[in-house]
Amino acid sequence: MTAQIIDGTAIALKVRNEVKEKVAARIAAGKSQPALATVLVGERIDSATYVSMKQKACAELGMTSYHKPLPADISQEDLEKLIKELNADPKVNGILVQLPLPSHLDEERVLQLISIEKDVDGFSPINLGRLAQKGREPLFVPCTPYGCIYLLKEAGVTIKGANAVVLGRSNIVGMPAALLLVKEDATVTVVHSRTKDIPAVMKNADIIIAAIGRAQMVRGDWIKPGAAVIDVGINGIPVLDDKGNPVISEKTGKPKQKLVGDVNYDEAKEVAGFITPVPGGVGPMTIAMLMANTLRAAEIQDK
């Protein structure tokens, strides 16, 4: 058996095209152009790269972005002042504070300050608290877990009544993914570094969301035949030659790296019913869902 590959690149493009069409339609109808404010504190290269990808996506989809680069040593007070200004600014629909923040800043206070109507990352405690509650709906769901569920649905995987295992309990992926799956009527198990026998727990899973950040940790024989495997991990590992030695890049003089997920893809695809590749699986969905959330923010604020 070979798994059906869930093509995240294609599904993300579909989401982006839908957003693009709706943005064009709302502008044609005389409504405002959706706008995302991106707040970047300091000069981390990875954070700067993510922010520029988000700005680029806005431009491609006909939305505006306002970039707010801030010095790494900005005070809590000044950062909070900016968030309050963005909350009050009617031109701004969504506010994205790129995480992690430098350690002298109180991340929770900053996230809590973002108006829940502009919280397109879904990390405000009110949106998260609603995600954990029956009968309450968050205005926004965190982008990566939202993307995971979207991929499952697009692939036609039945979530209701399924046994789902979430590997990892991070604030950004694992826990919100587990809460979303409970809302979707799955029987959800949260597995983490303290779990005693991870393979035994996973063996009953109809759905696996792997988000623990360990390269190729999930082996083929941990997976129930036919299960749907969503691999959130993005880990760099050295490229090896035939003899098992690291390949050195001629260009950089450093060992060559390749990206792999938290799942051993080659083994897993022989057992699973559905699987996301890395790269090209969950990765492209995060920005696509952020774009969908930004459009949604504009629609909420129309009212």
Add this chain to the structure above:
Amino acid sequence: MTAQIIDGTAIALKVRNEVKEKVAARIAAGKSQPALATVLVGERIDSATYVSMKQKACAELGMTSYHKPLPADISQEDLEKLIKELNADPKVNGILVQLPLPSHLDEERVLQLISIEKDVDGFSPINLGRLAQKGREPLFVPCTPYGCIYLLKEAGVTIKGANAVVLGRSNIVGMPAALLLVKEDATVTVVHSRTKDIPAVMKNADIIIAAIGRAQMVRGDWIKPGAAVIDVGINGIPVLDDKGNPVISEKTGKPKQKLVGDVNYDEAKEVAGFITPVPGGVGPMTIAMLMANTLRAAEIQDK
């Protein structure tokens, strides 16, 4: 094998005595007497009974309570006005809004309005959101799940690394209990009415928290030998005579009722390692933990 009975009545009394001593000590040290405001909308008999039990507990432990009975048809605006007054009142340390509220009121808005420093029920979305997040601590944990974890710890049950199954996903018990268990490093599975094969999932559980509201649903052969079983259910069922007919009360002329949990106690106690009885298990813990939370609120507000 016969399970060790976890005596909730005795453990709740211990918690209450500790609170009582600390209250006496803080008053002797010239600090304020902790005070709980109880807000009761309408005249539901069950709600009125719970509120009066909470007021009585305050009095027994040397704390004050301010009772705020409100008409069933109070407007959202007037109820919110009262909450704001209680938030601002320095004499009030804890605010308890007895649930459920009449259906014309927006429960979430009311709970969200309670200052998180006075949210002794732990139901404000910010406290719940923090419960769902790594590295963040709620100021208050909802009383019943807090009581369940307290009972496990008092009985000496190891939570870290254990397989825990929470049966039920209510906002008041199931979901916060699951989030607490994840924080305590258990591997947690949330099971509910949509779960396909509940006995199979439970069979691996080292810890069971049953909070689904179905009389004696959990059978002895669902339980792993030696597991710890915390039974949150309180269900009334008819008392039957030897022939299986309902016994009629001479006093009321109605069928006699008895209280049972969500677990078939007689079967379970032969298999489990630890078990809470109903009544006398989790029940008394809820008010004890509310009293502990009210004292904690006063301590937080000292600062």
